[in-house]
Amino acid sequence: xxxxxxxxxxxxAWMLWTPxxxxxxxxxxxxxxxxxxxxxxQVVQKLADTGDARAxxxxxxxxxxxxxxxxxxxxxxxxxxSGNMFQLRDPYTGESLGEAGRxxxxxxxxxxxxxxxLRTRRAALQLEIGTATDRRNAARRLMxxxxxxxxxxxxxxxxxxxxxxxxxxxxxGLALMDLQDTDPRVRMAAINTLDNDLLPVVRRSLTPxxxxxxxxxxxxxxxxxxxxxxxxxxxxxVAENVYYGISLGSVLLLAAIGLAITFGVMGVxxxxxxxxxxxxxxxxxxxxxxxxxxxxxxxxxxxxAAFMVAGLVGILIERGVIRFLYGRPLETLLATFGISLILxxxxxxxxxxxxxxxxxxxxxxxxxxxxxxxxLTYNRFYIIIFSLLVLxxxxxxxxxxxxxxxxxxxxxxxxxxxxxxxxxxWVDALTFGLGSGIAGIAGVALSQLTNVGPNMGQQYIxxxxxxxxxxGVGNLWGxxxxxxxxxxxxxxxxxxxxxxxxxxxxxVAVILFIQKRPRGLFALKGxxxxx
Amino acid sequence: xxxxxxxxxxTEDKGGQRxxxxxxxxxxxxxxxxxxxxxxxxxxxxxxxxxxWGKYLCYGMLALAVxxxxxxxxILSLGHGAFxxxxxxxxxxxxxxxxxxxxxxxxxxxxxxxxFLSYEKLPWFWLGMDMFWFAMIMAVLVPGxxxxxxxxxAFRSRVTGVYLSIxxxxxxxxxxxxxxxxxxxxxGNNGLTDFRDILGFSLQxxxxxxxxxxxSGLLLIIAYLVCRYIVNSRLGRTMVAVRDxxxxxxxxxxxxxxxxxxxxxxSAMIAAIAGILYVPQVGIINPSEFSPxxxxxxxxxxxVGGRGTLYGAVLGAIVVNYLKTWFTSxxxxxxxxxxxxxxxxxxxxxxxxxxxxxxxxxDYIAIRRGYQKxxxxxxxxxxx
Numbered sequence: 038x039x040x041x042x043x044x045x046x047x048x049x050a051w052m053l054w055t056p057x058x059x060x061x062x063x064x065x066x067x068x069x070x071x072x073x074x075x076x077x078x079q080v081v082q083k084l085a086d087t088g089d090a091r092a093x094x095x096x097x098x099x100x101x102x103x104x105x106x107x108x109x110x111x112x113x114x115x116x117x118x119s120g121n122m123f124q125l126r127d128p129y130t131g132e133s134l135g136e137a138g139r140x141x142x143x144x145x146x147x148x149x150x151x152x153x154x155l156r157t158r159r160a161a162l163q164l165e166i167g168t169a170t171d172r173r174n175a176a177r178r179l180m181x182x183x184x185x186x187x188x189x190x191x192x193x194x195x196x197x198x199x200x201x202x203x204x205x206x207x208x209x210g211l212a213l214m215d216l217q218d219t220d221p222r223v224r225m226a227a228i229n230t231l232d233n234d235l236l237p238v239v240r241r242s243l244t245p246x247x248x249x250x251x252x253x254x255x256x257x258x259x260x261x262x263x264x265x266x267x268x269x270x271x272x273x274x275v276a277e278n279v280y281y282g283i284s285l286g287s288v289l290l291l292a293a294i295g296l297a298i299t300f301g302v303m304g305v306x307x308x309x310x311x312x313x314x315x316x317x318x319x320x321x322x323x324x325x326x327x328x329x330x331x332x333x334x335x336x337x338x339x340x341x342a343a344f345m346v347a348g349l350v351g352i353l354i355e356r357g358v359i360r361f362l363y364g365r366p367l368e369t370l371l372a373t374f375g376i377s378l379i380l381x382x383x384x385x386x387x388x389x390x391x392x393x394x395x396x397x398x399x400x401x402x403x404x405x406x407x408x409x410x411x412x413l414t415y416n417r418f419y420i421i422i423f424s425l426l427v428l429x430x431x432x433x434x435x436x437x438x439x440x441x442x443x444x445x446x447x448x449x450x451x452x453x454x455x456x457x458x459x460x461x462x463w464v465d466a467l468t469f470g471l472g473s474g475i476a477g478i479a480g481v482a483l484s485q486l487t488n489v490g491p492n493m494g495q496q497y498i499x500x501x502x503x504x505x506x507x508x509g510v511g512n513l514w515g516x517x518x519x520x521x522x523x524x525x526x527x528x529x530x531x532x533x534x535x536x537x538x539x540x541x542x543x544x545v546a547v548i549l550f551i552q553k554r555p556r557g558l559f560a561l562k563g564x565x566x567x568x
Numbered sequence: 569x570x571x572x573x574x575x576x577x578x579t580e581d582k583g584g585q586r587x588x589x590x591x592x593x594x595x596x597x598x599x600x601x602x603x604x605x606x607x608x609x610x611x612x613x614x615x616x617x618x619x620x621w622g623k624y625l626c627y628g629m630l631a632l633a634v635x636x637x638x639x640x641x642x643i644l645s646l647g648h649g650a651f652x653x654x655x656x657x658x659x660x661x662x663x664x665x666x667x668x669x670x671x672x673x674x675x676x677x678x679x680x681x682x683x684f685l686s687y688e689k690l691p692w693f694w695l696g697m698d699m700f701w702f703a704m705i706m707a708v709l710v711p712g713x714x715x716x717x718x719x720x721x722a723f724r725s726r727v728t729g730v731y732l733s734i735x736x737x738x739x740x741x742x743x744x745x746x747x748x749x750x751x752x753x754x755x756g757n758n759g760l761t762d763f764r765d766i767l768g769f770s771l772q773x774x775x776x777x778x779x780x781x782x783x784s785g786l787l788l789i790i791a792y793l794v795c796r797y798i799v800n801s802r803l804g805r806t807m808v809a810v811r812d813x814x815x816x817x818x819x820x821x822x823x824x825x826x827x828x829x830x831x832x833x834x835s836a837m838i839a840a841i842a843g844i845l846y847v848p849q850v851g852i853i854n855p856s857e858f859s860p861x862x863x864x865x866x867x868x869x870x871x872v873g874g875r876g877t878l879y880g881a882v883l884g885a886i887v888v889n890y891l892k893t894w895f896t897s898x899x900x901x902x903x904x905x906x907x908x909x910x911x912x913x914x915x916x917x918x919x920x921x922x923x924x925x926x927x928x929x930x931d932y933i934a935i936r937r938g939y940q941k942x943x944x945x946x947x948x949x950x951x952x
Contacts (some may be wrong), residue, residue, distance in 0.1 A: 306730055308864075358912055366730055367644050368915045371871055374864055375911025382904035499741050499860060502734045537745050544742035548718075548735045552725040 062089060066113060069095075069145050070106045078151050085158040090166055094128055096159040100152065104128070105142040116142050157182050161190050169200050176206035181238050183213045209234060213242050221252035228258045233265045235273065235408045240266045273411045278528045284417035286524025287424035288486065290517060291479035292497040293504035294428060297516040298472030299351075301505055302448050303465070305359055306366050308374035310501060311494025312381060313473045316350060317343035317480020318489040319384060322393045333398045336481065343477035350380075351473025355466045363465075377494065385491040392488035401485065420482050427478060428517060434471075435513070444468050448511075507547050509557030519558060523547070576800045577793070583923060584796060587879040588789050591628075594621070595785020599778030615774060618781050620893065622849040624886045625784040629791050629842035631869045631885035632878060633835040638867070639876030640799050641831040642811030644729075647736035648839050649863035650743050651711040655840030656853040657747075658697075658707020660760035663771075663848060665698035667764050680762070681755045691753040700767055708840050715836030716829065723825040723832075728814065737860050744858035759854025766848050777849075784845045788882070791838050795878055798834065807831055868907070872914050874921025884921060 065083055068076035084092040098104035098115055105116040105123070114134055116123040123142055125134035147155065156178075163175035179187065187210065195207045208230055215227035224246065231239050243266075246259035292314060299307040320343040325335045354376055362369045401419055404412040435441040446454040447464045455461045487493065500523075508519025523543055531539040554560065577584065598621060601613040630652050637643040669676040673683040677690060696702045718739060722732055750756035769776045798804050806827050809817045818824045847853045856862070866885075873884020888910070895903040918925060 300730075306733075358916065361916055367733070368919075370644075370733070371867065372912050372915040374868075375908040375915075377908070378904045378911070379908035382901070382908070385904075386901055495861070499737060503738060506731055506734050537749055541742045541745050544738045544745075548738055548742075549721075551727055551731060551735050552721045555725055555727045555731060 062087065062091060066095065067111070069104075069113065070111045070143075074148055074151065077145075077147060078154065081151060081155055081158060085162060088162070088165055091129055093159065093162045093166065096155050096162065098128055099145055099147055100155055100159065102144065104145045106145060107137070107142055108140070113145070114142065116144075153182075157184070157187075161187065164190065164194055169203070172198070173200060173203045173206070176203050176210070180206060180210060180213070180236055183210055183238065183242075185214055185217070188214055209236070209239070213238065216242050216246060221250075221255050224250070224252070224255045225258060228255070228262055231262070233262055233269060235266060235269060235411070269408075273408070274532075275529075277411055277413075278532065279525060280413055280417070282525030282528035283521065284421055284524070285528055286521035287421045288483065289500055289504050289524050290520035291420070291424045291427065291482055292476070293501040293508075293516055293520055294424075294431065294513070295472040295474070295476035295479060296501045297505050297508075297511075297513055298431075298475065299469055300502070301511045301513075301516070302444070303468055303472070304363075304366055305469070306370040306373065307472070308370055308498065309354065309377040309380060310373075310473075310476055311496070311498035312377045313347040313351060313476035313494070314480040314483060314497055315384065315489075315491065315494035316347045316380070317477030318395070318484035318493060319388065319393070319480075320346045320477065321481045321484045322388075322395050322489050325395060332396050333400065336398055336401075336485075339481050340478055343481045344474040345477075347477025347480070348470040348474030351476075352466050352470040354473070355469035359469065360462065360465060381491045381494070388491075390491060392490040395484040395489055397485050416485055420486070423482055427475060428513065431475065432513060440464075440467065503544070503547050506557055507550065509559035512557075512559040515557060515559035574797070577796050581796060581879075583877060583879040584792065587882060588792060591625070591785050591789055591882075595625075595782050595789075599782045602781075603774055603778050615777055618777055619849045622777075622781040622784050623846065624889050625781070625788050626842045626846040626849070627866075627869065627885040627889050628882040629784075629788045629845070630839050630866055631873065631881040632788070632791055632795055633838035633842065634866050635870050635875060635878055635881035636795050636798065636838070637831050637835040638870060639878070639881065640804060640811060641807040641828055642814070643828060643832060644733045644867070645736045645832070645835075646733045646860060646863050646867065647738075647740035648835070648866055649860075650740035650858055651715060651836040651839040652843040652846070652866075653743075653747075653853065653855075653857035654711040654714065655707045655843030656847040656857060657754060657760065657843075658703055658710065658840070659844040659847040660763075660853040661694060661697040661754075662700060662703035662707075663763035663766060664760050665694070665703075666766065667762065670764060671762070679755070679760075681758065682753070685750055687753075694753070704844065707844050708837050711840040711843075712833050712837045715833045719829040719832035720825070723828040726825075737863070740858050740863055741860050744855050744860075747855035747858060755854075757855070759852060761852040761854075763848065763851060771848055771851070780845065780849050784849070787841060787845060791841065792878060792882065795838070798831075799878070803827065803830065868911055868914075870921075872910060872918075872921055874923035877921075877923055880921050880923040883923060887922065 065080060065087070068080050071077070081096075084095060095104065095113075103115050103117055104113060105125075106113050113128055115126040115128050115131075116137070118124075122136045122138060125137055125142070126132065127134055160175040160179045163171045164179070167175060191207050191210050191214075195204065195211070198204050198207060212227040212230035215223050215230075218224055218227070228243070228246075231243070233239075240263060243259045243263050247256060247263045250256040250259060295313065296307060296310045299305050299310065321336065321339040324339040324342055325332060328335050328338065354373070358372050358376065359369055362372060397416060401416045402414075404414040405418070406412045435444065443454070443459050443464050444467075446457070446459060447461050447468075451461055454464075483493070483497070487496075504519045504523060505516060507523065508515030508517070526546075527539050527543050530542060534542060551557075598613045598618055601611050602615065602618050605612045607614070630648070633651075634645065634648050637645055637648075664679045667679065671680040671683070673680055675683050678687055682690070697706070718736075722735065727735065746752055747754050747759075748757055754760065763771055765771065766776060766780075771777075799807065806817065806822055809822070810824050810827055814824060817827075843853075843857075865888075869885040869888045870881040871884070872888055873882065874880025888907075891906070892903060895906055914921065918928070920927065
């Protein structure tokens with residue numbers, strides 16, 4: 038009831054005052070040009086009380102540090118330094134006001150106290166006049182600086198707010214204030230309203246109550262709540278690590294899956310595999326350069342392009358070098374390593390040895406917030422989906438198509454396949470091209486996560502081999518299981534050991550595992566194994 | 569019954585005899601020319617050339633070690649750089665301790681990087697490394713022990729071929745990551761450097777440089793003779809049998825895993841000695857020596873020179889590294905193109921390496937004239 042009356046009063050005040058303020062607003066701003074911090078603090082408060090959209094503009098400008106005033110007239114302007122001159126703009130309309138020398142304008146300086154006050158008031162103002170997203174973000178930001186002063190604002194806002202997320206923040210904010218109430222029943226209700234929320238501020242505010250609240254029931258409720266939050270946080274952390282693990286696993290899967298074809302199916306130790314990934318990443322970069330106005334969609338063009346580029350290079354390598362070396366796996370290692378050096382140097386000569394930056398499209402950035410403490414980033418999510426799609430497509434290709442059938446026939450019994458009229462040479466070339474092309478696709482995905490540089494392939498080659506060898510040569514399911522178990526294990530032990538040690542542990546574990554099962558997790562059985 | 573190993577060396581190993589003669593001549597001439605001749609003489613050897621060639625000799629010894637396991641026992645190790653680097657670190661630790669209180673921080677016991685990382689006292693594995701004999705024993709024994717444990721585990725469970733190559737690569741990669749960590753107590757990223765003395769003599773003096781070069785040449789010759797002795801012995805012939813038909817050798821009653829472990833450990837120790845000689849001449853050892861690429865490069869030296877001949881490996885190491893020096897100073901951008909092409913050309917057209925080219929040419933001429941059947945191989949040199 039109180040809140041409703043307050044809200045309508047505010048509304049009434051706003052309706053009455055707005056026309057008059059149009060003139061008063063400029064006058065209010067005057068002390069900002071002075072050096073008096075106390076006066077400035079008062080201005081901030083008064084500005085906030087106006088509820089005027091212009092106040093928000095002024096707040097933002099001060100916080101960003103580009104609100105200036107002309108020394109001669111005292112007029113407030115936005116100024117940014119370019120060269121030796123300030124570019125001036127109107128704070129409200131943004132239109133250009135020409136240039137000014139360094140000595141003609143001064144910045145509106147504030148101290149830290151005012152600055153933090155400004156942040157609160159900016160959020161409060163946004164809550165009142167911002168768009169739905171602004172309001173939600175503002176409410177969330179206010180959570181960490183909750184203060185009894187905000188109560189009227191929150192209560193008023195709660196009457197009119199329609200967005201559920203924002204309402205929840207507002208209710209939590211009020212509950213956080215209620216935790217300081219003298220009435221134990223109010224505190225109890227507040228604890229219930231907060232409902233074990235995982236925002237850090239909730240746990241922080243509940244801790245003092247759990248330790249020394251005078252009322253026993255409240256104390257116990259707070260203790261229970263803190264305990265529950267701690268459990269939830271622990272679960273969250275594990276969930277987060279598993280998510281990172283799956284995403285690392287899918288990166289490994291993407292990198293290794295092409296190798297599972299060239300190495301696993303064909304028996305070629307393809308040391309140039311990493312460079313196929315690199316070629317795919319550079320293709321992404323080039324595609325982006327060619328369509329600067331459609332960065333958002335360039336990645337969709339880059340996927341087939343990278344497949345084609347890496348696949349064609351793969352076919353060239355197979356026809357030019359590898360076909361003379363079948364049955365001599367260790368020689369293919371040397372020859373393909375030579376090719377990898379040539380490709381690296383070629384890229385270094387063409388694009389420069391420096392890393393290139395690939396822009397991540399808008400729709401891939403950002404994160405999905407599950408609760409106050411856990412947010413999953415979209416780009417990792419897309420890569421997980423993407424790697425599984427690639428794996429599925431490859432499985433279908435191998436199991437359901439004519440080419441897949443020929444491929445399997447050639448790897449199982451080359452002579453017989455040849456006798457049945459399969460052109461084994463072409464099947465070899467296409468198989469190698471397929472494996473390389475998939476490495477190229479992996480490069481597109483990896484370019485979204487890391488820098489694109491001439492050495493990027495080398496980072497993945499050892500990991501890829503480990504995944505394939507660990508999973509068992511010649512088995513795509515083995516590659517999937519191998520990649521995921523290495524990725525998840527790595528991320529789960531990382532909190533204890535740190536990133537580098539976790540990697541070492543994984544390497545040593547795989548070395549020991551190979552002793553136990555020299556043919557990997559899913560070993561092929563039968564006579565064809567012993568060559 | 570064939571003749572004993574030594575007679576066999578004297579009568580049959582023509583390539584090895586020539587190579588050893590050249591190395592002996594070099595290791596006598598170059599130090600003497602550096603010490604005695606005036607620096608404007610035509611035959612003078614500058615300290616830069618001396619250390620450079622000293623480095624080549626160390627690489628030659630490293631290639632020799634790899635050829636012993638790869639050329640004669642069929643174990644393609646992609647991690648031999650690890651043993652080389654471990655030996656180097658052993659020497660580096662001794663040289664670090666020799667700096668004494670002349671470091672930047674002037675601590676009498678702790679090396680500079682430890683003071684910098686605020687170590688309280690010397691880690692246990694640094695103890696005793698100020699004694700030359702102890703440091704040298706450790707620098708050979710530790711890589712040997714690592715090779716023994718690793719080899720014994722792998723060969724006992726019959727990890728062969730590609731799988732073995734991949735896990736040796738994983739071994740050197742994990743060691744690289746470990747040595748990059750500051751907490752390991754080996755200077756992290758920067759490694760060990762700023763050495764001053766060896767056995768009380770300054771590393772910068774010409775006498776020490778000449779002595780190190782001579783030692784490298786001498787030890788390379790000794791290592792070659794040891795390797796030749798091994799491969800000419802009964803054990804060496806078993807090694808070749810394991811290389812060519814592992815299962816058959818096992819069925820004949822030979823303990824294949826022990827033969828392989830022996831070859832692997834012996835090779836690792838030779839590689840470690842090469843590392844020991846390498847560090848004082850180059851003046852630094854850091855974790856990049858462990859990088860898998862480095863180990864693959866060693867394989868290339870052996871392949872280019874001629875695998876399974878011993879002298880081919882040494883020749884390959886010297887030739888490839890000489891070319892590397894030349895290219896990186898004249899055409900730095902072209903070096904990787906050249907090295908890559910060298911790999912491809914060697915595997916495609918020169919399966920027996922440089923030392924086999926003459927045999928290949930003779931074979932080719934013989935076939936053209938119709939004297940010999942192709943693939944008879946009598947005209948080619950070497951044991952592979």
